[in-house]
Amino acid sequence: MSPERFARINQMLDNRQIDLTVCLDKVHKTNNIAAVIRSADCVGIHQIHAVWPDIDMRVSGNTASGSQQWVKTIKHYRFEEAEQAFNAQNMQILTTTFSDTAVDYRDIDYTKPTAIVMGNERDGTSPEAIAAASQHILIPMIGMVQSLNVSVAAALVMYEAQRQRQLANMYGTRKLDHAYCQTMLFEQGHPVYAKACRRKQIPYPSIDEQGQIVASTEWWQRMRAPDPQALTC
Template sequence: MFFYFTYICTMENKSSKIFGIRAVIEAINSGATIQKVYLQKDLKGNLFSELNGLIKEHKISTSFVPIEKLHHLSKDNNHQGVVATISQIDFYDLETLVNETLESDKNPLFLLLDQITDVRNFGAIIRTAECTGVNGIVIQSHGSAPLNADAIKTSAGAAFKVPICRVDHLKDALFLLQASEIQLVAATEKTENTLYDVDFTKPTAIIMGSEHRGVNPSILKMVDEKAKLPLLGEIESLNVSVACGAFLYETIRQRL
């Protein structure tokens, strides 16, 4: 049987989409960085089972969506019930990045995002990270916003300038950073300390939590410092990208 697929690359947004079950299987097997796979509900068959197995093996983010969504994503191409997005941005290996950063920078600054799901928040954070000299951003491969066209556009191109690492489990990144004598600071309301009580002049990794639940409690148990932003109004929290900017610029203020 002959398989074919449509591949569209939008250079303006620095993102790509591929369509068709076989096409996505081949992309995964080739080592391409798959951001997310959109699947039509109730897909069946041997080829789909093969694809589903690869998705689970590589822990690729997926969404089951109506066929109208797939028509829109594929611009009405023959998608066979499957559309995948691929970023043209390569992810860095965290251990290599940490080692190289420590060799060149005695006071590194890393940023860890604990399952932030909004792509525009993600993009805005990347932009602020680049402006504040962050050495690297770490995200979890499962449950995090994809580094797609919207995120890249919101970052104003910063996604091509800041190293971004993707790990299976954020805890593994925490262990590595602690072993490298980098302090872990979690942004959380579950503390009496404000960010102005923390010494950011030492090598630091700041952890920002998701929009809805904040930093995972299991991660909070591992960190060296917890800090919150003082809130004087009636609203209980800030947008995560705004809060992240406040933490990063307090770090810069102390270091300058």
């Protein structure tokens, strides 16, 4: 791994916000899902949630531009599962919907642990997400249309959260688990070795402060040994 890539990955890890997330409530279009993931990566969101009743969920790689490697998507079959995850982290749940109690999304304090729920392209947020909300939010519009594309709306809210958190100096201090950071540094800094580890079922090694692999002689011997899969072909 080059020093430049090592520094860039570490900078990303230092800025990840573990108590800020987005929940896609049955958003179906793969390009919209990918665009939200890309925006989440840009503002430093560590992982997003997706309520997806079906088994399969695809992300448009062209739109995501590799962001899915950096932002984990946690899938739920029902919104109640996502709600439990948010409550476990004491997050305020902000659901986008037009209601009598909805407020301008900019009037929210995003320095608190926050989950932002975005609805799908046709029906908006689900009744379960609306009921679970700590606060309903909306994006004011003065034109003829009633709503924005979900990925555009999500980006607006996420960047407001980033703005507030930057003013509060919430970026730049690493909050992620050390083991997770080691995994990211190895997988993204040494992808060939990481692929070989998964194929040969070898545990990941440690990464030192220069981004280099720290491993025993036995580990290197196993890495250099013939691939069992190749021998069976």
